[in-house]
Amino acid sequence: MSEKRIMLGNDAIARGAYEAGVKVSSSYPGTPSTEISEFLAKYEEVYTEWAPNEKVALEVAAGASISGVRSMACMKHVGLNVASDPLYTLAYTGINAGLVIVVADDPGIASSQNEQDTRMIARSAHLPLVEPSDSNEAKEYFKYAFDLSEKYDTPVIFRTTTKLSHSQSIVELGERVVPEDKTYERSMTKYVMMPASAIGRHKVVEAREIQMEKDASTFPINKVEYNDKKIGFITSGVPYQYVKEAFPNASVLKLGVINPLPKAMIEDFVKEVETVYIIEELEPVIEEQVRSWGLNVKGKECFTKQGEYSANMLKKVINGTDDCVFEKAVSPARPPILCPGCPHRSVFSVLNKLKIHASGDIGCYTLGAVAPLNVIDTTICMGSSISLLHGMEKAKGKEYIKNWVATIGDSTFLHTGVNSLINMVYNKSSATVMILDNRTTGMTGHQEHAATGKTLKGEDTYAIDLAELCRSIGVPNVIEINAFDVQGLEKTVKESVNSDTLTVIIAKAPCALLKGQKFPYVCKVDSEKCKKCGMCMKIGCPAMTRNEDGTVKIDETMCNGCGLCTNYCKFGAISKEER
Ligand SMILES: Cc1ncc(C[n+]2csc(CCOP(=O)(O)OP(=O)(O)O)c2C)c(N)n1
Structure with a gap:
């Protein structure tokens, strides 16, 4: 019997890479993609590295692919902006062995500087994009992404989001299967992108996309689940989970490949189902295409382009009901602040x-x-x-x-x-x-x-x-x-x-949270000497607060002993003592 494990989405992607026979991975950290490379580094068989930035990472992966081995690069969504120069042209050259680029989007901006949608970049670069909706799919679809890459001679973008990367579900493990290295053949018209060859390759890109769009209705990871045909949803990724939770009896067209879309499959679904909603976080990427085919669907006129969705939010918008049974969790306010000792x-x-x-x-x-x-x-x-x-x-x-x-x-x-x-x-x-x-x-x-x-x-x-x-x-x-x-x-x-x-x-000076970085001191306030002037509070150390009488106190359990505060008390009220 095969082994099953509970895995984070990122762990599962790394496992998928391992099972797919990936030999080279180059990445630059970025939440929520970082742990993919850290998990992958544990597999001895796979060469993994941190590159100085995402452009370098993608180029390293591309070099490995051209030389004939399955390769990958991981980054967060804004990292793809840095890597977009090679990205757009790799769409022209295509690959030799499979090349998959993992891009982690961050709807809700948990840890990013914007909320951009990688599916838009896939469309503009004319690259296929695959998106799973749980950890097991993350692993399985990742392997499938390599098959698509090699079948259609193209890099494939594999999209994850914060929710998928950082939540866990059951994964069925498989064996590592390493395909034979592909033979490298010199081809100036394929790999040297100067105008004469790029003009030719642009034709190849267009033909490939047309072919993929035709084939997409047969891709096994695009699936229709017919149920109640009064209401139906076209969706993908984590929002699929919200749809299933909120409307378990509805019909669903679940997309695994978001670019190109399976036009025939979508046309059939919209014909069959009375009211079709398109549920996608961030941009109306699916919706705009579906509408451009003259199909009648509901989308962003009902749902926001911002943040993460939830099952309850779908129910509220569609049924007008709010049957959330949980008390709204109120997390304690935690203002963003540098760590003690930073x-x-x-x-x-x-x-x-x-x-x-x-x-x-x-x-x-x-x-x-x-x-x-x-x-x-x-x-x-x-x-x-x-x-x-x-x-x-x-x-x-x-x-x-x-x-x-x-x-x-x-x-x-x-x-x-x-x-x-x-x-x-x-x-x-x-x-x-x-x-x-x-x-x-x-x-x-x-x-x-x-x-x-x-x-x-x-x-x-x-x-x-x-x-x-x-x-x-x-x-x-x-x-x-x-x-x-x-x-x-x-x-x-x-x-x-x-x-x-x-x-x-x-x-x-090393980060205060690096192993062994605690200073051997703790800072203490002599309240007799404290003049309540508040100068020391201006450094914003979270270990420092005020007593009721206005004198300053230092929480010894938080104090890292850096002693910075001692520089800002001209009355000598703060001292460093050995722990
Ligand atoms: C293009 C891009 N790639 C990755 C990230 C994720 N990220 C944010 S800051 C950062 C590096 C922080 O390290 P450093 O500059 O050493 O500063 P520190 O946090 O250690 O103070 C990374 C990888 C990003 N925001 N944008």
Whole structure:
């Protein structure tokens, strides 16, 4: 009898990759996709790596595919924007061995900077997109995605969402089957995308899509479940679960392949069923196509384009009833805040004191935007902090940016920040860039990167020296400093924002949550000495609150012992004591 296990969606995708015989996987972390690579790294048979960004990851996977082995890349939805340059052209070249790109969307914005819908990108890149609705399907459909990839000579996008990636259901395990490596054959017209060959390949892309659309009604993962024909739903992914829960007796057309759509199958379904709703989170991707065929369906005039759906929400909209039997869960308010002992807090406390604005970036340090630190003014996408500041300088001159710096994390700097820094060097910037080097990719849960000295598989490797990297591209002034040295930081930042020399300040201290990072101290307040001035509260440490009489207290169980607060009490009321 085959083994069954309860698995997270991400675990199941990794298992699907293993069973599909994937040999190479390259990815960049991003919630909710990160754990796929971490689970996959546990299978010795599969080569897995963290790439510095998603474009590199996809290109690595494409190289492996062209050489003849099944390969994949994983990323979050915004990662696909970074990888979209190779993506659009890989649609033209096609593949050799199967190539699947896992993209995790985040309806509801649990942990992202926007809510974009990858299905739209699949359509514009003319790539097939497969979407499962539970963990077992995640594993099975993942294998099927490789079959589609090889049958139609195309990369396939495999879409997951936060709910699917991070919830569990039963998975039936299978064996790993490794197809024979495909032979590589040189073909300039297929793999060298210059105009003459690209013109030819564009025809291939169109023909492939037409063929796939015809075949789609026979794909086994597009299924019709006829029941009560008064009401029916066309849906896919996790929303399928909501439909089944809310309307168990309705007819359902469940799509496993969202691009291209099975036109004939959908036409038949709409003919058979009296009222058809299209249930899809985010954009009306299915709906717009179905309407363009002249079919009468209901969709976004009833349902929002924002956030996650639920069974109860469907019932409310369609039946006008709210029979949710559960009390609404009220989670305690938890304002976004840097952890106790976080070195980023130290940097932002100094910038706040100096009334400096920061062109920010994406990572834990984005929290430098919120009260009481209030330092970061802008955050757009990974790597943008440096280029935005450069734009400001070129628009308004050095005087304007004398109270501005760019703040960027170590992983984000290697992801896309370094390109922007090259631009600063080349185009004669005199700005100040601060790399907040906490030795890890903190935001997504401590992944290794090219400057940590460890690979995804946990092996030792060369650690890029960020200071040397900056010097090597021509940054004239590179300063490394302990992130907790507030006096030193203050002096360095003041000098550099006022100088005409491009400066990179690397503020170094490991993430407080990395193993073994607890300081051997605990901070204590002498309430006799506390003058209730509140200066120490301005650093926004969650371990610090006030007593009823207004004096400050420190929760010893939360205090990490970094001692940052001691710098902000001029009355000497806070001291560090050994634990
Ligand atoms: C294009 C893109 N890829 C991935 C992510 C997910 N993500 C957000 S921040 C981040 C890196 C954070 O690491 P680092 O820059 O070192 O800062 P830290 O969180 O450690 O402070 C990642 C991977 C994203 N938001 N956008």
